[in-house]
Amino acid sequence: MSPRHQRFADRLLSGDNYVDAYLAAGFKCKRENVGKSAWRLRHRPEIAAYVEAAQKRAADEASLTLREIRHFLAR
Numbered sequence: 001m002s003p004r005h006q007r008f009a010d011r012l013l014s015g016d017n018y019v020d021a022y023l024a025a026g027f028k029c030k031r032e033n034v035g036k037s038a039w040r041l042r043h044r045p046e047i048a049a050y051v052e053a054a055q056k057r058a059a060d061e062a063s064l065t066l067r068e069i070r071h072f073l074a075r
Helices: 003-013 018-024 031-042 045-062 066-074
Strands: none
Touching: 003 018, 003 031, 003 045, 018 031, 031 045
């Protein structure tokens, strides 16, 4: 991915919508085409894979095992 693609994906992961992430990453286009361009960029295979992998890592880190929950509740 290019640095702008990386910034776009990172902004999506931080909670920005497609348009805000697209513009914050430094992409430029006509105002009426921003939404369509941002949507297309989000669905590029390398960006989609990056976002999905980051979301999966975050979910895995946020998940507690049953053993960890029992240990926490026992304290």
